Amino acid sequence: MSDAAPVVLTLSPVLDLTAAEPLKAELLAHRGRVLVVDASGVERLGGLCLQVLLSALSLWRQDEINLRLAYPSDSFSEQWAAFGAPAFDSEGALA
Amino acid sequence: MDAFEAIKVTFFQECDELLAELESKLMLLEQGQTDLETINAVFRAVHSVKGGAGAFGLEALVRFAHVFETLMDELRAGRKPCDPVTIKTLLRASDVLADHVQAAQGLVPEVDEARSAGLVAEMELLTHGGEAPAPVVEEDEDDFGFTPMAFDMALDEPLAPLPEPASGWRIELRPHGRMYASANETGLLLRELGRLGPTTVVLDDSQLPALDALAVEEGWLAWTVELHAAVDEATVREVFDFVEADCDLTLTPLGAPAEADFVFEEEGPAVLPAGDDLDIAALLARVQGEAVAEPLAPLSAPEAAPAAAAAVPTPASTPAPAVASAPTAPAPVTIRVDLDRVDRLINAVGELVIQQAMLSQRVLESGLARSSGIALGLEDLELLTREIQDSVMAIRAQPVKSVFQRMPRLVREVADMTHKQVRLVTAGEDTEVDKTVVERLAEPITHMLRNAIDHGLETPAERLAAGKSPEGTVRLAALHRSGRIVIEISDDGRGINRERVKKIAVDKDLIAADAVLSDEQVDNLIFLPGFSTADAVSDISGRGVGMDVVKRSIHALGGRISISSAPGKGSTFTLSLPLTLAVLDGMVTTAAEQTLIAPLPAIVESLTPQAADLHHVGGLDPVIRFRDTYVPVVDVALVMGFRDAPMDPTQGIAVIVETESGQRAALLLDAIQGQRQVVIKSLETNYQQVEGVAAATILGDGRVALILDVDTLVAIRRSGVRSDFKLAS
Numbered sequence: 065m066s067d068a069a070p071v072v073l074t075l076s077p078v079l080d081l082t083a084a085e086p087l088k089a090e091l092l093a094h095r096g097r098v099l100v101v102d103a104s105g106v107e108r109l110g111g112l113c114l115q116v117l118l119s120a121l122s123l124w125r126q127d128e129i130n131l132r133l134a135y136p137s138d139s140f141s142e143q144w145a146a147f148g149a150p151a152f153d154s155e156g157a158l159a
Numbered sequence: 160m161d162a163f164e165a166i167k168v169t170f171f172q173e174c175d176e177l178l179a180e181l182e183s184k185l186m187l188l189e190q191g192q193t194d195l196e197t198i199n200a201v202f203r204a205v206h207s208v209k210g211g212a213g214a215f216g217l218e219a220l221v222r223f224a225h226v227f228e229t230l231m232d233e234l235r236a237g238r239k240p241c242d243p244v245t246i247k248t249l250l251r252a253s254d255v256l257a258d259h260v261q262a263a264q265g266l267v268p269e270v271d272e273a274r275s276a277g278l279v280a281e282m283e284l285l286t287h288g289g290e291a292p293a294p295v296v297e298e299d300e301d302d303f304g305f306t307p308m309a310f311d312m313a314l315d316e317p318l319a320p321l322p323e324p325a326s327g328w329r330i331e332l333r334p335h336g337r338m339y340a341s342a343n344e345t346g347l348l349l350r351e352l353g354r355l356g357p358t359t360v361v362l363d364d365s366q367l368p369a370l371d372a373l374a375v376e377e378g379w380l381a382w383t384v385e386l387h388a389a390v391d392e393a394t395v396r397e398v399f400d401f402v403e404a405d406c407d408l409t410l411t412p413l414g415a416p417a418e419a420d421f422v423f424e425e426e427g428p429a430v431l432p433a434g435d436d437l438d439i440a441a442l443l444a445r446v447q448g449e450a451v452a453e454p455l456a457p458l459s460a461p462e463a464a465p466a467a468a469a470a471v472p473t474p475a476s477t478p479a480p481a482v483a484s485a486p487t488a489p490a491p492v493t494i495r496v497d498l499d500r501v502d503r504l505i506n507a508v509g510e511l512v513i514q515q516a517m518l519s520q521r522v523l524e525s526g527l528a529r530s531s532g533i534a535l536g537l538e539d540l541e542l543l544t545r546e547i548q549d550s551v552m553a554i555r556a557q558p559v560k561s562v563f564q565r566m567p568r569l570v571r572e573v574a575d576m577t578h579k580q581v582r583l584v585t586a587g588e589d590t591e592v593d594k595t596v597v598e599r600l601a602e603p604i605t606h607m608l609r610n611a612i613d614h615g616l617e618t619p620a621e622r623l624a625a626g627k628s629p630e631g632t633v634r635l636a637a638l639h640r641s642g643r644i645v646i647e648i649s650d651d652g653r654g655i656n657r658e659r660v661k662k663i664a665v666d667k668d669l670i671a672a673d674a675v676l677s678d679e680q681v682d683n684l685i686f687l688p689g690f691s692t693a694d695a696v697s698d699i700s701g702r703g704v705g706m707d708v709v710k711r712s713i714h715a716l717g718g719r720i721s722i723s724s725a726p727g728k729g730s731t732f733t734l735s736l737p738l739t740l741a742v743l744d745g746m747v748t749t750a751a752e753q754t755l756i757a758p759l760p761a762i763v764e765s766l767t768p769q770a771a772d773l774h775h776v777g778g779l780d781p782v783i784r785f786r787d788t789y790v791p792v793v794d795v796a797l798v799m800g801f802r803d804a805p806m807d808p809t810q811g812i813a814v815i816v817e818t819e820s821g822q823r824a825a826l827l828l829d830a831i832q833g834q835r836q837v838v839i840k841s842l843e844t845n846y847q848q849v850e851g852v853a854a855a856t857i858l859g860d861g862r863v864a865l866i867l868d869v870d871t872l873v874a875i876r877r878s879g880v881r882s883d884f885k886l887a888s
Contacts, residue, residue: 081339084375092370108216111334111345115367115379123370146349148360148382 070098070130075106075140079113087113091120099124099131106140114147166342170211172495174260177204179564181253186567189250193241201249202231208256210401212263213351214343219270220259226279227252230286245285252278254568327356327388327413328395333381338405340376349384351398356388378406385413498594501554505741508544508551509838512742513857515544516835520859545836552593552739559637559646560588562601566608566635573612580619580630581612587637592644593739599716600646600736603709607648607732608633610706615652615730625727627651643718643760644738649731655724657681664690682722686710715843717853719870743839745866747832747858748814751801754864756837756856757826761869763815765831768792768808781808783825785815790823793876795867799851816869824873839866851875 071094076083091099101117117133124131136144136152145151181204187197209224230249233239255275261267330352334345352358363381373379386395392410399408519537527534563585574581592600611633616622619629636647657678664670664684676684684690688707713720718736737743745756746765772784773792782789792813796802806827813825837856842849842865853868 080344081342081376088370088373088375095371109346110339111378111380112339112375115364116370116373116375118364118380119367119370119373122364122367126369143346146346146353146360148362 070100072100072102074102074104077105077107079106079108080110081112084110084112084116088116088120091116095123096127096129098129101131101133102135103133103140104135104137106137109140109143109147111147114144114149118149167215169495170215171260171264173211174208174264177208178253178257178260179561180204181208181256182564182567183560185246185250185253188241188246189243193246195235198231198235198241202228202235205231205256208260213347214401215263217259217263220256220263223252223256223259223275223279226282226286227256230282233286239285239288248278248281248285250567250571252282254571257568328386328390328392329409329411329413330384330386330395331381331407331409331411332384332399333407334378334402335405335407336374336377338402339378341402341405343402343405345380345382348398348402349382352384352386352395355390355394355398356386358387359385381407387413496554501551505551505555508548509741512544512548512836512838513859515540516859517861518859548742548836552741555594555739555741556591557594557597558589558591559597559600559644562597562604563588563635563637565601566604569605569608570612570633573609577613577616578618579612579616581616582630582632583608584632584634585636586634590637590639590644591738592637592736593741596644596716596736596738599712600734603712603720603734604635604646604648606706606709608635611648611650611652611730611732615650615654617653621653625653639738640735644736646734646736647731648734649729651729654726654728654730655682655685655722657726660684679723682724685722686720717839741839743837743854743856743866744834745837745856746814746834747864748812748828749830749832750799750828751796752829753796753799753801754832754858754862755795755799755828756835756864756866757814757816757828758853758866758869759834761816761818763817763823765812765814768811768813768825768827770809773808783808783813785823785825788823790815790825791873791876792825792827793872794827795872796827796829798872798875816873818870818873822873824869824876826867826869826872837864837866 073090073094075087079087091101101120121131121133133152141152181201184197184200184204188201205224205228209221209228212220212224227249230239230245230252234241234245239245255270255278258267258270259275262270332345332348334343338345349358349360361383363383364379366381367373367379392412395410396403396408399406515537519541522533522537566585567583570581570583612631616631616633617625617627622629622631632651634647634649636649638645638647661670661676661681661684664681664687665672665674667690669684669687669690670676685706686709688705690705690707710720713734713736716736718734721733721735722730723733724730743756744759746759746762748755748757766785768783773781774784774789775781776789781792783792792808794802794805794808797805806829808827811827811829812831813827814831815823815825817823837858839854840856840863842852842855845855849865851868851872852865854866855863856866858864
């Protein structure tokens with residue numbers, strides 16, 4: 065586990081194909097840190113960014129560090145669920 | 160421009176083509192060609208616009224197109240009649256669809272929401288016959304609002320052989336990276352599937368690498384979707400129309416009969432809104448009227464079988480999920496090329512022509528025999544150059560259809576505003592002309608059509624009183640004539656009121672009150688700057704933008720405009736334009752030691768004037784006898800100011816030319832050097848406009864030669880002054 069304070073990473077409103085590479089870089093920049101990914105402002109979630117987020121969740125799990133996908137906006141929740149991705153917990157977060 | 164924007168630009172280019180196709184097919188419907196093929200073509204155009212718009216998240220456009228498409232689906236299935244009322248609605252809907260495309264493109268700030276909503280309501284009324292639209296058209300993807308219900312075919316005795324539908328489909332989808340790269344989204348595909356019926360979506364991320372090893376542009380996820388709706392395979396595949404080549408896609412029927420005896424060519428609407436009363440009669444009628452569900456093919460694809468033949472299923476020995484895509488005709492292979500590249504090529508070829516001419520000149524000057532190897536080789540080179548030039552010019556040639564297709568909408572709108580009944584007849588839409596000419600034709604044609612309806616045509620009451628049909632006709636035609644393109648805009652209206660035109664010209668001090676003018680001269684007064692016959696500036700004919708502006712824009716293209724009018728019968732405006740603005744076949748001549756090019760298309764023949772054939776009638780310039788008639792002689796060097804005194808006609812060459820209006824004249828020149836294709840260089844761009852000169856060119860010896868404007872030369876000779884607008888003097 066990392067001792068450093070959690071980092072909050074706020075997602076862009078539009079997570080389309082152009083956002084995937086920057087998102088990956090941003091996430092990797094925080095590797096090794098406890099990360100809270102704030103999805104409250106997301107309006108559009110595309111397949112490539114979905115991959116990045118799922119992959120990040122997997123990597124953090126592998127590193128045994130906490131990454132929480134939190135505060136999902138309604139749009140984000142709907143699109144996330146429509147992709148058949150894992151469900152958020154009752155607190156509206158996914159770790 | 161990033162890749163996403165580039166794809167979007169391509170989408171809008173395709174939209175232009177699709178909207179043009181839509182307009183032309185709707186015009187066919189309006190003309191009574193309501194066959195399935197035409198209706199299908201309209202459906203496909205709207206569907207393709209919707210599909211692309213969905214990929215870019217253009218929701219307003221998608222919503223409007225969806226309602227449009229739904230109505231077209233009813234028409235092609237034969238469930239709704241393709242009657243004149245419906246066609247008029249479709250025509251207006253196509254206008255609004257074009258507005259939505261323009262708004263999505265940012266070309267117009269916004270769509271007229273009231274108009275758009277009104278048309279949506281109209282189309283839904285036509286689609287649902289006054290009933291509320293079925294929830295299946297709702298956009299809310301996670302609230303399907305209905306449950307699957309298998310339709311019991313045993314209820315329907317006459318249709319007993321219909322196959323039992325599959326209860327749904329398992330769709331296995333693995334998008335490739337290029338699907339995302341072309342701006343398509345899995346989410347939208349899943350949502351589209353959701354529109355067909357309830358779905359369960361299972362995500363497979365087993366192939367997904369860890370983030371640090373993830374190539375983000377590749378597709379690593381896969382989905383298995385179970386669609387619980389009795390729809391046919393083609394309907395499911397329709398969702399993947401634009402992406403099928405960019406993903407792995409497998410469709411397997413859910414609960415298909417083990418020993419199916421039928422190919423599922425169609426399915427009834429087995430998914431019904433929950434809570435709706437089950438109207439068996441309506442459902443049966445719908446099943447009976449259902450067309451063959453055809454795969455959505457590209458524009459050039461052949462159409463499906465007629466709807467009438469579709470009600471009977473086709474027995475087949477193969478099992479159920481075997482509906483293959485209809486065979487598609489080979490589409491013409493095309494590529495999109497940036498216009499700058501074409502223009503660079505054209506310029507290079509233009510320079511090649513000049514260099515080739517210069518080389519020929521050098522060879523001629525060197526005294527080499529015409530039969531020498533070099534001279535013969537040069538001849539071959541000349542032929543080849545000409546072929547290259549023709550081919551290159553053909554790249555830029557476009558049918559005027561793109562401009563003509565914008566006009567029906569204009570006519571509809573102007574007719575509405577003026578409360579007139581107007582029928583637009585177009586002809587020769589496939590006539591080709593240089594792209595630049597096509598593009599610059601739109602504005603003058605628009606203006607003249609507006610004028611024709613606003614000023615030319617009478618109101619229905621006036622027409623009836625004049626013994627005419629209440630519906631006026633405006634004709635827009637294009638044709639090739641003498642190496643030029645001619646556009647005619649005619650109406651069967653009241654014709655030009657010459658008394659009124661003359662009075663206005665006198666009032667505005669454009670002509671002298673006692674001027675004696677021919678009918679043709681009076682008609683041409685409307686081209687004078689600032690002349691406007693409208694008593695009040697109207698919204699239709701523009702704010703003071705008169706026919707003089709039209710005339711100037713046509714002149715700028717190297718064209719001419721003429722008018723003929725008959726009181727009570729109508730008017731015809733004729734535009735004559737060069738096919739290309741790049742090259743010209745010309746006769747190289749000499750006048751007062753100046754080399755001048757006479758455009759070959761204007762030349763009838765040339766002759767050496769004999770004293771006996773020359774007569775002086777009143778003025779200074781003589782007339783010459785030519786084939787049992789007399790034509791005026793135009794001393795070109797004198798008119799152009801190269802010489803102060805007239806030359807002796809018997810010492811020169813007379814080149815008989817014909818103007819756009821069909822008048823003939825003899826251009827008197829010193830000598831003819833030969834015939835040559837010349838590359839047109841704009842005099843206006845490089846110097847300034849010179850009356851009597853259309854453009855310039857560079858000759859083989861490097862000198863600049865002027866290209867004569869035959870019509871203006873003849874007009875100068877007739878008026879005796881070097882100005883078009885000296886009638887008031």
